[in-house]
């Protein structure tokens with residue numbers, strides 16, 4: 001049997017109240033070691049509040065949170081050593097050179113001066129900024145500044161990265177680069193929590209997601225599960241050879257597990273009553289009856305759609 005996964009983050013009834021506003025209303029969340037965890041919610045859902053509590057910058061009003069077993073309030077110092085927190089907005093020192101900036105933070109973390117040069121080179125390499133080591137920060141593009149922000153939180157080799165919308169404001173290419181770096185960091189053994197509104201990207205990036213709304217957890221688990229939770233039926237698409245469309249349609253309509261089969265342009269939409277049904281009978285039936293298949297795939301219900309459905313667009 002595999003050993004149980006180690007919890008990188010565990011919260012129990014985590015609550016934060018501002019005046020009369022309940023920003024977090026009893027959040028129970030588990031993030032396992034090695035997860036690249038997507039934290040999703042609309043504006044004001046409580047993402048930043050949660051990340052700031054985990055980063056020990058904000059004290060909860062109730063409940064508890066721990067990072068690798070260390071309580072974020074009682075054991076805040078231990079937590080600070082093992083996390084790297086990148087806030088949604090962070091100031092950069094525009095008149096500093098890239099290496100000076102990182103060296104400065106290395107010194108803050110008491111990395112001995114003899115070791116800092118190598119550490120700075122290593123993190124620059126990781127975020128793909130080696131070529132810009134001598135550049136003034138003010139002359140870096142937005143995407144590069146974000147990557148520098150990431151380099152900064154990596155300097156003390158933290159186990160857990162808390163990244164608050166690290167891809168916001170980036171163009172598609174810079175975003176993809178950022179995502180590739182995060183995947184590399186996961187491969188290197190980091191646990192990563194990333195909050196974002198860019199849902200379609202988290203869908204392929206993250207192995208697990210949590211969706212929160214008005215400070216409450218709506219869903220936590222694999223991306224696929226989020227889809228199944230809201231859609232009872234499973235939809236598949238079939239593209240037979242054009243002259244075999246009608247034959248394929250008749251064959252599919254005769255199957256007991258098929259709720260409906262409809263003809264849409266050059267393909268057929270096949271709806272099954274449940275996600276439990278093994279869909280392999282669809283291509284099997286067609287091929288066995290001489291229909292040649294050009295394509296067969298599951299309907300991609302995007303996380304965007306799931307998100308809109310479960311959150312109903314409510315913000316506070």
Ligand SMILES: Nc1ncnc2c1ncn2[C@@H]1O[C@H](COP(=O)(O)OP(=O)(O)OP(=O)(O)O)[C@@H](O)[C@H]1O
Pocket residue numbers: 018021023041042043044045046047048049050088316
């Ligand atoms: N310092 C504060 N004082 C009062 N209310 C606050 C404070 N910080 C956050 N809030 C409120 O708490 C709720 C949660 O805010 P939070 O910043 O955690 O949301 P978020 O999910 O990060 O949103 P966004 O996507 O806009 O960044 C919001 O209603 C916000 O207005």
Ligand SMILES: [Mg+2]
Pocket residue numbers: 047048049088164
């Ligand atoms: Mg926020």
